[in-house]
Amino acid sequence: MKKKILLIIGLGVMLNYSCQKDKLSPVSQTQVEETPAELYSTPARVLSQLLGLYGAGVRGIGGFASFYSGRVQVYGDIKAENWINTSGNQITGSNTWSQNVNTTSDEVLNIWQQGYYAINNANQFIEGMAAYGTTTVNNPVLAASYVGEAKFVRALSYYTLLQLYARPYADGNGARPGLPLRLTGNRVFANFDMARSTVAQIYDQILKDLNEAETDVQLAYSTAALNTTRAHRNTVIALKVRVLLTMGRYADVITEANKIVGTTTFTATAGTGPTGRVANALQPNIVNVFRTPYTTTESIFSCPFVAGTENPGTQNALAYYFYQNGNTPGVSEFYLNPAGALSDPNWKATDARKTGLTFTNATNSRVFITKFNSISPYPDWAPVLRYSEVLLSLAEAIARTSGVDARAIALLNAVRGRSDATTVFTAANFVNGTALADAIIQERNIEFLGxxxxxxxxxRTLRTIPAKGSTVQAIPTTDPRYIWPISGNELLYNRLIVNN
Structure with missing residues (x-):
């Protein structure tokens, strides 16, 4: 009898196991499901998915560390020589400033995470358009434009990550380790181990995305705000100019920049491209670029914010780091290094970039920039691409290929002259093309502070990162600290990746 009872119990256990064996492999309640058709079920929902690429992806809002809402620009500046840190706060970049980051530093973890978050969003959108969105939109031209915008976002994100986590293209002509090249959307938990592609392979993909996007995105939008916050054809070309300059492909820089820079007028008008293209141009007064409504023709691409509803987030905004004017200061964690761009005797006191965009604290003589001058919640738009950058990139490319060239000098004078009419460069100022290119790089140093x-x-020019006072030593190109290490989270979960 006992044997019979035990057998019945055993069978019951087995049956119970067979009925509940799914409990051994439960469906995750937190994973992202496969892209549902509902997300692309109406034209409005398709557009919402697209705009989300710019919001939670590029700007970095929605619970993720900031990206182009400010922190990328901050790290790209304070890693170099123009700033002195006052706080020592590791959360707000002191490790980057002091050249002391490691695999678990806040910025190393968060920028990697946010960059690949933006890339994954773009990948999912491109796939979603192929599966559902193109049919829903029922307009092949518009659908292609949407996909082009996603490719712009992916290209910008990969480019940004390369500048921090990989060796410059000039070091080995792109042969050094780059990044994991992820081109499909990750929607569920799986094995995503992936080795690093080379720097050149990542740049190849960036240029492929941008070349395809240039053909497909819209020439212009219906408002100045949309022309500043969404990728149109000039936006794509401007980013391509930056990418090619970073690669040292100067002849290609000239080809691309000439699409949006007139021969003598230095504006992007209908005469330099298809009718309807955005007429990008320098502002007569540079201060206007950084003041409301932030939608000048010089602002090719910016990340927008609205006080109270769309803020850049705690400790992310540019004004939080750099702004002070005596009465309504930001936190002002960094002020201008007296031995940096400020020490250039050719940057005159009457230059509008000093009179209109800097403030000197009379108590301690510290100089701050006031480009971003809105206090908390810091709704200043964050600039990503400006037309003045295209002009100076073109000027440098011409100087490096043609020497002391009249058009390169004229482009340099266009940017300097709108802020300092008393300085006019001539061919006599430069012994060769290298000297002219150096002057252009210094003009960029002044023009794009912050x-x-x-x-x-x-x-990109394989220069030593200069010292910052007596506190932070110079970093030569051979120093491992020249670039950031790979994110510790990636090293933990990706078994195929190798650290810098």
């Missing part, structure tokens, strides 16, 4: 380009300019 906008995140300085460290890129140093690295």
């Amino acid at each position: 906008e995140g380009l300085r460290n890129i300019d140093l690295m």
Whole structure:
């Protein structure tokens, strides 16, 4: 009898196991499901998915660390020589400033996470358009434009990550380790181990995305705000110019920049491209670029914010780091290094970039920039691409290929002259093309203070990162600290990746 009872119990256990064996492999309640058709079920929902790429992806809002809402620009500047840190706060970049980051530093973890979050969003959107969205939109031209915008976001994100986590293209002509090249959307938990592609392979993908996007995105939008916050054809070309300059492909820089820079007028009008293209141009007064409504023709691409509803987030905004004017200061964690761009005797006191965009604290003589001058909640728009950058990139490319060239000098004078009419460069000022290119790089140093380009300019030309006072030593190109290490989270979960 006992044997019979035990057998019945055993069978019951087995049956119970067979009925509940799914409990051994439960469906995750937190994983992202496969892209549902509902997300692309109406034209409005398709557009919402697209705009989300710019919001939670590029700007970095929605619970993730900031990206282009400010921190990328901050790190690209404070890693170089133009700033002195006052706080020592590791959460707000002191490790980057002091060249002391490691695999678990806040910025190393968060920028990697946010960059790949933006890339994954773009990948999922491109796949969603192929599966559902193109049919829903029922307009092949518009659908292609949407996909082009997603490719712009993916290209910008990969480019940004390369500048921090990989060696410059000039070091080995792109042969050094780059990044994991992820081109499919990750929607569920799975094995995503992936080795690093080379720097050149990542750049190849960036240019592929941008070339395809240039053909497909819209020439212009219906408002100045949309022309500043969504990728149109000039936006794509401007980013391509930056990418090619970073690669040292100067002849290609000239080809691309000439699409949106007139021969003598230095504006992007209908005469330099298809009718309807955005007429990008320098502002007569540079201060206007950084003041409401932030939608000048010089602002090719910016990340927008609205006080009270769409804020850049705690400790993310540019004004939080750089702004002070005596009466309504930001936190002002960084002020201008007296031995940096400020020490250039050719940057005159009457230059509008000093009179209109800097403030000197009379108590301690510290100089701050006032480009971003809105206090908490810091709704200043964050600039990503400006037309003045395209002009100076073109000027440098011409100087490096044609020497002391009249058009390169004229482009340099266009940017300097709108802020300092008393300085006019001539061919006599430069002994050769290298000297002219150096002057252009220094003009970029002044023009883009606080906008995140300085460290890129140093690295793409394989220059030593200068010391910052007696506190932070110079970093030569051979120093491992020249670039950031790979994110510790990626090293933990990706078994195929190798650290820098």
